[in-house]
Amino acid sequence: MSANGWYIVSALVENKPGVLFRVTNLFRARSFNIESITVGTTEQQDLSRMTITTNSDQRTLDQLVKQLRKLIDVVDVKVLDLDKSVYRELALIKMKAIDPTTRSEILNYANIFRGNIIDIGKETITVEITGTPDKIDAFKNLVEQYGIAQLARTGVSALPRGTEL
């Protein structure tokens, strides 16, 4: 078995009820390991885009793509070339921050990572951060020392660069 790699699979699917269920049920039934999945509308009203990230070997990835294509509600499936794609994830991180030093350090790190402070209370600060999953991991590792109270990540959204379709 070949080594695992990190892949982004982009699928155009019918925008109707039950499609997400069909896709996730397929992953479960065939034991495909999914790291994240995002679904949202596209430029076409009747199509949704699903962005799936997975850590798998080439052969499993190949099966995942073929099995996805087999679903009637799946219109198109592509494995994105990471060098020729843009991909982003959004995370909301709520940290415990009571003393002024901690507060200013968090503000400082958030600035460096181009994050936004979207909520601040007496005991917590919530940062919104957008970037590749690596960048979010890096920020998370950095602020873990202050105590992360809550964290929510959206999973990856992606598109091919430029004129690539």
Add this chain to the structure above:
Amino acid sequence: MTGAKALIHALEKEGVDVVFGLPGGANLPIYDALVGANLRHILVRHEQSAAHMADGYARIKRKSGVCFATSGPGATNLITGIATAYADSIPMVAVTGQVPLAMIGKDAFQETDIIGVANPCTKYAFQPKVATEIPEMVKKAFYIAESGRPGPVLVDIPKDVQQATAEMKFPDLIKVRGYSPIVDADLSEVGKAVELILKAERPIIMAGGGVILSGAFAELQALAELLMIPVVTTFKGKGAFPENHPLAMGPIGMHGHPEANKIIIEADCIIAIGARFSDRSVGRFDEFGKGMSIIHMDIDPAEIGKNKSVDVAIVGDVKSSLRTLVKLLGKKVVKRDADNPWLKRRKEIIQYYQETIKDYAREITAKKSLKKLRELLPANAIATTEVGQCQMWASLHFDVISPGTFFSSTGLGTMGFGFPASIGAKAARPDVPVVDIAGDGSFNMTENSLAVSVLEKLPVIVFLMNNYMLGMVAQWQRTFYNRRYSGVHQHQCPDYVKIAEAYGAQGIRAQSMAELEKAIKTALKSDVATVIDIPIDPDEDVYPFVAPGTSLKDMITGA
């Protein structure tokens, strides 16, 4: 027109002539619309049998079988039959009633989320929310069920949608955006296959169920006879190639023909046609085909590389792919001699096993019974099987002469399949004898279909090799659990002759080969179903045997 009427009209437009089903609260409007319709409804005694009948019908007609059930338990009872069809890629349209739209999600009486339940064992499932959607959904259901790699499709119709009245439009053309089955093969891949075949010294054909589904019998025979190479099949492919043909070797696999299991591991190039390299056929995936080149022809791209990496993949309808392959090969191959060294080896292997395998010595054995059955049946008779030892004995000892006249629940291995499926087959081809090669454990599960066979005048023959045991389980307990029997005895209950008679069918007990011959002849002339109860020794095992998790080369040929 009501939604229910639209459903029936749409079925008629698809050319459906028979529907197997059972009514209930949530499909009453559909049953009301059946009155006066131009199609035959066959009332079953259990919905599982309706799905199996539709399946058997579909395998012989080579178009979708149709079954009806009500919501909740009616629908869930269909599931085993739907899953059976899915595992064997059989086209089927199952129509279930559903609770009214407003009741969905309220845990109403006889409500079940059948779309969710059916998801992993259907190609697709529809649920019209307004009556006007019905004609198009039915048309799409048939298109999806029958095209590409066939399979079952569910149409789940809420009761109020069946009752709603609307002006209906019946489309002649439909399009399903995310669905475009590949038909014609990529020529460059066929070219690569030609190169591999020409290089090979010991090529072999492994024909699977796809050949039968595609009806590519003549094309397969043309390829075999052009190359003059041995043909093995998978169990599902049994009968894709006449088993009395000089190149035929029979099925490979767990209980494959010994000569087939032996010769395929001596080959240097496997041409797998419409086969999916299932564990039961090939044993261990990593051992199978080691050091050989593999050409894989299949209509389903997802089958390529799923269980087995291959050298050349030809995706497309195997009938069309085989035609192209034969055409391209024909330009390069001079028809081979019938006594080339590879075919000589074939003869040696067959002879070896003929001499070394000893028959189980009893007055009546499974092997002798099945040989007698074959001898007395016309070549075009249809045979199906139950599941278990009887099924594997059928694979070993019942030769299919006319291609496409044999089928079985090979993928899901559904006990109770054979008998209702044989009734479905009889509905498709009333003019030929239909036999269910049965064991008692499996027949017992759906024997109430005797009522359907008698009342609907669909006489079939139940060839019941009866050891009053769940024989295959007992065999595994003998082999792997030191003869510790657990839950396998059926204790001479019921009396199958009396069971047959209770339903108005014919029951005959055959305790000698002479009685068996007489019974088969009587059954062939009968206007009602005949159960031939053939007591066999409960210790008779099925050999050869390739134990699970081992390779074909580890085949055990006898105790």
